[in-house]
Amino acid sequence: MLRRAKMLFTLIFAPVVSLAISAGALAEEAGNWAVNMPRGVTSVSNSIYDIHMLVFWIVTITGVLVFAVMFYVMYAHRKSRGAVAANFHENTTAEIVWTAIPAVILVLLCIPATTSILDIYDTSEAEMDIKVTGLQWKWQYEYLGEDVKFLSELTTPESEIYNTAPKGQYYHEEVNEPLVLPANTKVRFLITGQDVIHSWWVPDFGVKRDALPGFVNETWANVLEPGVYRGQCTELCGKGHAFMPIVVNVLEKEEYKTWLIDKKAEQAAIRELTNKTFTMDELMEIGEAAYNRSCAGCHQVNGQGVPGVFPSLVGQGIAIGPVEAHIDIIVNGQAGTAMQAFGDQLSELDQAAIITYERNAWGNNVGDITQPIDVYNWKKGKR
Amino acid sequence: MAHGPAKGIGRWFFTTNHKDIGTLYLWFSFAMFLMGGFFAMVIRAELFQPGMQIIKPEFFNQMTTMHGLVMVFGAIMPAFVGLANWMIPMQIGAPDMALPRMNNLSFWILPMAFTILTATLFMEGGAPNFGWTFYAPLSTTYAPPTVNYFIFGVHLMGASSIMGSINIIATVLNMRAPGMTLMKMPMFVWTWLITAFLLIAVMPVLAGAVTMMLMDINFGTSFFNAAGGGDPVLFQHVFWFFGHPEVYIIILPAFGVISHIIPAFSRKPLFGYSSMVYATASIAFLSFIVWAHHMFLVGMPIGGELYFMYATMLIAVPTAAKVFNWISTMFRGSLTFETPMLYAVAFVILFTIGGFTGIMLAVAPADIQYHDTYFVVAHFHYVMVAGAIFSSTAAVYYWLPKWTGKMYNETMGKVQFWIGFIGFNVTFFPQHFIGLAGMPRRYSDYALQFSDWNMISSTGAFIYGTAQLLFLYNVITTIRSGKPVSEPKTWDGAEGLEWTLPTPAPYHTFTTPPAVK
Ligand SMILES: [Cu+2]
Numbered sequence: 093m094l095r096r097a098k099m100l101f102t103l104i105f106a107p108v109v110s111l112a113i114s115a116g117a118l119a120e121e122a123g124n125w126a127v128n129m130p131r132g133v134t135s136v137s138n139s140i141y142d143i144h145m146l147v148f149w150i151v152t153i154t155g156v157l158v159f160a161v162m163f164y165v166m167y168a169h170r171k172s173r174g175a176v177a178a179n180f181h182e183n184t185t186a187e188i189v190w191t192a193i194p195a196v197i198l199v200l201l202c203i204p205a206t207t208s209i210l211d212i213y214d215t216s217e218a219e220m221d222i223k224v225t226g227l228q229w230k231w232q233y234e235y236l237g238e239d240v241k242f243l244s245e246l247t248t249p250e251s252e253i254y255n256t257a258p259k260g261q262y263y264h265e266e267v268n269e270p271l272v273l274p275a276n277t278k279v280r281f282l283i284t285g286q287d288v289i290h291s292w293w294v295p296d297f298g299v300k301r302d303a304l305p306g307f308v309n310e311t312w313a314n315v316l317e318p319g320v321y322r323g324q325c326t327e328l329c330g331k332g333h334a335f336m337p338i339v340v341n342v343l344e345k346e347e348y349k350t351w352l353i354d355k356k357a358e359q360a361a362i363r364e365l366t367n368k369t370f371t372m373d374e375l376m377e378i379g380e381a382a383y384n385r386s387c388a389g390c391h392q393v394n395g396q397g398v399p400g401v402f403p404s405l406v407g408q409g410i411a412i413g414p415v416e417a418h419i420d421i422i423v424n425g426q427a428g429t430a431m432q433a434f435g436d437q438l439s440e441l442d443q444a445a446i447i448t449y450e451r452n453a454w455g456n457n458v459g460d461i462t463q464p465i466d467v468y469n470w471k472k473g474k475r
Numbered sequence: 476m477a478h479g480p481a482k483g484i485g486r487w488f489f490t491t492n493h494k495d496i497g498t499l500y501l502w503f504s505f506a507m508f509l510m511g512g513f514f515a516m517v518i519r520a521e522l523f524q525p526g527m528q529i530i531k532p533e534f535f536n537q538m539t540t541m542h543g544l545v546m547v548f549g550a551i552m553p554a555f556v557g558l559a560n561w562m563i564p565m566q567i568g569a570p571d572m573a574l575p576r577m578n579n580l581s582f583w584i585l586p587m588a589f590t591i592l593t594a595t596l597f598m599e600g601g602a603p604n605f606g607w608t609f610y611a612p613l614s615t616t617y618a619p620p621t622v623n624y625f626i627f628g629v630h631l632m633g634a635s636s637i638m639g640s641i642n643i644i645a646t647v648l649n650m651r652a653p654g655m656t657l658m659k660m661p662m663f664v665w666t667w668l669i670t671a672f673l674l675i676a677v678m679p680v681l682a683g684a685v686t687m688m689l690m691d692i693n694f695g696t697s698f699f700n701a702a703g704g705g706d707p708v709l710f711q712h713v714f715w716f717f718g719h720p721e722v723y724i725i726i727l728p729a730f731g732v733i734s735h736i737i738p739a740f741s742r743k744p745l746f747g748y749s750s751m752v753y754a755t756a757s758i759a760f761l762s763f764i765v766w767a768h769h770m771f772l773v774g775m776p777i778g779g780e781l782y783f784m785y786a787t788m789l790i791a792v793p794t795a796a797k798v799f800n801w802i803s804t805m806f807r808g809s810l811t812f813e814t815p816m817l818y819a820v821a822f823v824i825l826f827t828i829g830g831f832t833g834i835m836l837a838v839a840p841a842d843i844q845y846h847d848t849y850f851v852v853a854h855f856h857y858v859m860v861a862g863a864i865f866s867s868t869a870a871v872y873y874w875l876p877k878w879t880g881k882m883y884n885e886t887m888g889k890v891q892f893w894i895g896f897i898g899f900n901v902t903f904f905p906q907h908f909i910g911l912a913g914m915p916r917r918y919s920d921y922a923l924q925f926s927d928w929n930m931i932s933s934t935g936a937f938i939y940g941t942a943q944l945l946f947l948y949n950v951i952t953t954i955r956s957g958k959p960v961s962e963p964k965t966w967d968g969a970e971g972l973e974w975t976l977p978t979p980a981p982y983h984t985f986t987t988p989p990a991v992k
Binding site: 124125126127128129130137139140143144147148151152154155158159161162165166169170171172175176177178179180181182183186187190191194195198201202205206208209210212213228252253254255259261262263264265287288289291293295298299300301302304305306307309310322323324325326327328329330331332333334335337398399400401427429430 | 525526527528531532533536599600601604605606610612613616617619620700701702706707708741742743744745746747748750772773774777780781784785788789791792793795796798799800802803804805806807808809810811812820823824827828831832834835838839840841843844846847848908911912913915916917918919920921922923924925926927928968
C-alpha cells in the first residue's frame with residue numbers, strides 16, 4: 093500500500109518539480125512574475141499602495157506570530173513526544189485580550205483608510221472632464237466641451253488570439269485609439285455604461301469605477317508622469333469582457349494641446365465627409381472594415397450570427413428588407429436587446445457604408461446604396 | 476420494534492431515515508463537486524496559456540458561471556446538509572429529524588434543480604453566462620433564453636434549503652435528549668442552528684431577486700432596467716443581502732466540524748465553548764449588515780462606503796477569537812495528526828490566510844485595486860475551498876468509521892491530504908499575485924505579463940483535481956474493504972453522544988433518549 097502511495101506521489105509531483113525548475117529559466121527571459129500591485133503614477137494610486145502595504149504587513153506579522161505559536165504547539169505538544177493533555181478550557185483574561193487587540197489594530201487601520209477614501213471621492217476643482225462610456229466591448233471617450241469623441245477598441249488580431257500568429261508585446265492590451273490626457277492636470281472622469289455594467293480600471297492611476305447603464309459615476313486622476321498606461325474592463329460584461337482593454341496616453345500639457353487641436357480638425361473633416369457622395373465600391377470597402385470592427389463580434393464576419401443569440405443578417409430579415417428599417421436599427425438599436433444604438437458611436441460614413449455592405453455582401457444583393465447624408469437626414473428627421 | 480432499511484432501490488427514493496438522507500445528500504454533493512470541478516478544470520486548462528486554445532470566450536463564461544453555481548449550491552451546501560442529517564440527531568440524542576418526509580422532499584428537489592440547470596448547457600443559446608452573481612442587466616436584458624431555467628432552478632434550490640432549515644431548527648429545538656440544554660449542545664449543532672436561521676432569512680431574498688429578474692425578462696417590468704426607471708445597482712443590493720450571509724451559511728457549519736475535530740485529536744476539551752457560541756452568533760448577525768462591501772465601486776455615497784468598511788472590519792474580531800480558541804484548544808494538548816486532524820489544522824491555517832486577505836479587501840481604498848481581480852478569486856477560494864471543502868472532507872474522514880463500521884486507510888488518507896493541500900496552494904496562492912499584478916477575474920484570455928503564474932496555477936489545479944479522485948477512491952475502498960471497527964469510540968479523544976452509539980451506527984438510533992448529565 094505504502095509503495096503504491098509513494099509511486100502515486102512521485103507521479104504527480106514530478107511535473108511540479110520540473111515546472112518549478114523550468115519556471116526559473118522562464119523568469120529570466122520573460123520577467124512575467126509580478127507579485128505586487130504597481131505603485132502607480134497618481135497621488136491616489138500612491139496612497140492606495142501605502143495602505144495596501146500597511147495592511148499587508150499587519151496581517152503578515154500577525155500571521156507569522158499566530159502560526160509560529162501554532163507550529164510550536166504542533167511540535168511540542170504532540171502525543172508522540174509524551175505530551176499529556178491538560179484539561180483547561182477557559183481563560184477570561186486571555187479571551188478579552190485577544191478580542192481587544194485585533195479591535196484596536198482595526199480601529200487604527202481605519203484612520204488612513206478613511207482619509208484616503210475621502211480624497212478619492214473629492215472630484216471638485218477638476219480642470220477637465222472626460223466622459224467614459226462602456227459598451228459591449230469597447231470604450232467611448234468624449235472630451236466634454238471640446239467636440240471630440242471616439243471609440244477605443246482592441247486591435248489584437250484574431251490570429252494572435254487564436255494562436256495562429258505569434259503574440260505581440262502588447263497582446264491583448266492594444267487599442268486603435270488610446271485616451272489622450274495631459275499630465276499634471278486634475279481630470280474628472282464621468283463614467284457610464286450603455287448596455288450592461290462594465291468597469292473602467294487603470295491600475296497605475298488607482299482608478300476603477302463601475303460603468304452603469306443609466307447612471308453616471310464620478311472619479312478623478314491627476315497623472316504625474318507622462319507615459320502610456322494600460323488597463324482593463326473589470327466587470328463581467330459578456331463574451332468580450334476580456335477583450336476591451338484601456339490604453340491611456342499621457343502627454344505633457346503642451347503636447348496635449350497640439351494633439352487636441354489636430355484631433356478636433358480630424359473629427360471635423362470626418363463630419364465633412366457626410367456631405368460627400370461615394371460609389372458602391374468605396375462604400376463596400378469602408379463598410380467591410382467598419383462592419384468587422386463594430387458588428388462582427390456579434391453577427392460574425394460571415395454575417396451568420398449565433399443561433400438563438402445574435403440573428404443572421406444573410407438572406408433574411410431587415411438586412412434585405414426596406415432600407416428605412418435598416419437605418420433605424422443601426423442608428424437607434426433595438427431597445428431591450430444586445431443590439432445597441434450605433435447612431436452616436438460611428439460616423440455617418442461608417443454607418444452608411446455598413447448598411448450598404450450588409451445589403452450587398454455574403455450573397456445579399458439588394459443593390460441599393462446608402463449615402464452618409466441619408467443617415468444624417470434620417471437622424472435629423474427621426475430621433 | 477427494530478427494523479432495517481427497505482430492500483431494493485426504492486429505499487433511496489422513499490426513505491425518511493435521517494442517515495439514508497444524509498448519505499444521499501453527501502453522494503449528491505460529491506457528484507456535484509466532481510462536475511463543478513470538471514468545469515474548473517476546463518477553465519484552468521483554457522487559462523494555462525494566453526490566447527484561446529480549447530474553448531470560445533462565450534463558453535468560458537458559461538463555465539465560470541456553472542462552476543460557481545454548482546459548487547456553491549450543489550456541492551458545498553448539500554455537503555453540510557448531509558452532515559447535519561447524519562450527525563444532528565446522533566449528537567443531540569434524537570431518533571431522527573423532526574420532519575422526515577419533508578426531509579426526503581428537500582433532498583429530492585435538488586437533483587431536479589440541478590438537472591434543469593445542467594441541461595441548459597445543451598440548449599440553444601447555451602447555459603447561463605453571467606457569473607454566479609448574475610448581475611443585471613447582463614442576466615436580464617442581455618441573458619440567453621435559458622435564464623428562465625436558471626431562475627426556476629434557483630427557486631427549487633431555495634425551496635429545498637428552506638425546508639432543510641426548518642427541519643433542522645425543529646429538530647434542534649424540540650428533540651434534544653433530556654438534560655441537553657442549549658449551552659450543552661455540541662458546536663456542530665449550534666453552528667447549524669444559527670446557519671438554519673440565516674438560511675430562512677436570506678433564501679426568500681434570493682427568491683425575490685430572481686423573481687424580479689423573471690418579471691423584467693418576461694413581463695415588461697423594469698426593476699433593474701434604468702431605461703424604464705429601474706436601477707441595476709438595486710439588483711446588487713438585493714443579491715448581496717442574500718449573498719453575504721450565504722458565505723457564512725457555508726462557513727459556520729465548517730466552524731462546527733472543526734470545533735469537534737481539533738479537541739478530539741488534542742485530547743482536550745474545546746477551549747472557550749461559550750465564547751465560540753457567542754462568536755458564531757455575532758458573526759451571523761454582522762453578516763446581515765456588511766453586504767455592500769462587495770459593491771465599493773458602484774458609486775455609493777461616501778457615507779455608505781465608510782460604514783460598510785467599518786462594519787466589515789468588525790467581523791474580523793469574532794472570527795479571530797475563533798482562531799485563537801482553536802489554537803488554545805491545541806495548546807498543551809496531546810496531539811496526534813490523523814487525516815481529519817491534518818485537514819483541521821490546514822483549515823485553520825488556510826482559512827486564516829483567507830481571513831487576512833478579507834481584511835485587506837475590506838479596506839475600501841485598497842479594494843479599488845483589488846476589486847474584481849484574481850486577488851478576490853484567491854481570497855474566496857481560501858475561505859470556500861480550504862474552509863468549506865477541507866472541513867467537510869475532514870468530517871467525512873472523522874465520522875466515516877462511525878457511519879460504515881470500516882476504517883479508512885490512514886496512509887492513503889494522508890497521501891490524499893498532502894496532494895490536495897499542495898495542489899490547493901499551488902493553484903490559489905499565485906492567484907494573489909496575478910490579481911495584484913492586475914488581472915481581472917472572469918477573463919477568458921489575458922495579457923502576457925500574467926502568463927507564468929497562470930501556468931503554475933493551472934498546474935496546481937490539475938493536482939488538486941487528482942486529489943479529489945483519490946478521495947473518492949479512499950471512500951469507496953473504505954466502504955467496500957476497509958478494516959472493520961466496532962468499538963464505539965473510533966478516536967480516543969472524541970467526545971459526544973454519537974460516540975456512545977455502537978459502530979457502525981445502527982439504522983435507528985436513540986429510539987429511547989439517552990440521559991445527558
Ligand atoms: Cu466590459
